[in-house]
Amino acid sequence: MHYIKKLLSMALLLTITACSNQSTTTNTEGENQNTQSSVQELQLYKSAIIALNNNELDKAEQLFITMSERQPNIAGSWANLALISIKKTDLTQAEVYAKTALAKNPNMPQALNLSGYLAQKKGEINKAKSYYLKAISHKSDYALAHYNVALLFDIYLQDIAKAIEHYQFYLAYSEQKDENTENWLEGLKATMAANNT
Known part of the structure; x- marks a missing residue:
């Protein structure tokens, strides 16, 4: 974790330095807030993934909900919420989350794969096949x-x-x-x- 923060800080410092060399005016307060926000978002994401990998589904769900509220147009949070719902055997909720993920990014392979799984569970085999093949066409x-x-x-x-x-x-x-x-x-x-x- 310390290594990631250090690497991220160095990358951000280089970016800020490069930007300040191109312009005579700087907005260090805004840049510091953006840097802090990026680090917080990265930490939130990392915590959510760790919770999901540890099968701490309620914790992971809350973290991904927070992420989806902060950045509602990012498909990844919605796809992970769909996966969590599948693991909790709440396929109706999983379908809602998967559809939301695809609305945000219709070509997201993970959301397409999850949608295929959900279609297969409903007995919609050709629809499932279509989702799986579309996922493969993008990845x-x-x-x-x-x-x-x-x-x-x-x-x-x-x-x-x-x-x-x-x-x-x-x-x-x-x-x-x-x-x-x-x-x-x-x-x-x-x-x-x-x-x-």
């Missing part, structure tokens, strides 16, 4: 969206070739090894090969 290395659409192709749509393709992308882009999916993928490949002979 081609989005492992979770590849996994989710692979499941749709595999389980619901019975398109094994496309399922294999997206499972492979998921495994390639995933930050952790997933032996279960690797084994499942090998089984799908064997089934597909047997059906093609």
Whole structure:
């Protein structure tokens, strides 16, 4: 934390110095307030993410609500509120938050992926597929969206070739090894090969 503050302070100091060299008038009071506000926003965000990662859902929810009140046009807070609502199994509220996130940023991959998950839960498989594929079109290395659409192709749509393709992308882009999916993928490949002979 200390390192982040120090780095942020140095970056802001360099920015302020560069700006002051370009103009003979300075507004140090306004700049100090902006710097302090930025540091506070960064700390609030960090606290919210830590709470979410620690599964402290009520705390994370309150922090993200505060962020959404301070910066209502930032889609990330709304997407995180949708995720928290999903974790709390309040899918109706999750859908409201996901829609708000997409209203703020219609191309946000995380909000699209969450919307796909919510559509899938409601049995709207083609709508879910559309959301997942749109998420991937905006972030081609989005492992979770590849996994989710692979499941749709595999389980619901019975398109094994496309399922294999997206499972492979998921495994390639995933930050952790997933032996279960690797084994499942090998089984799908064997089934597909047997059906093609």
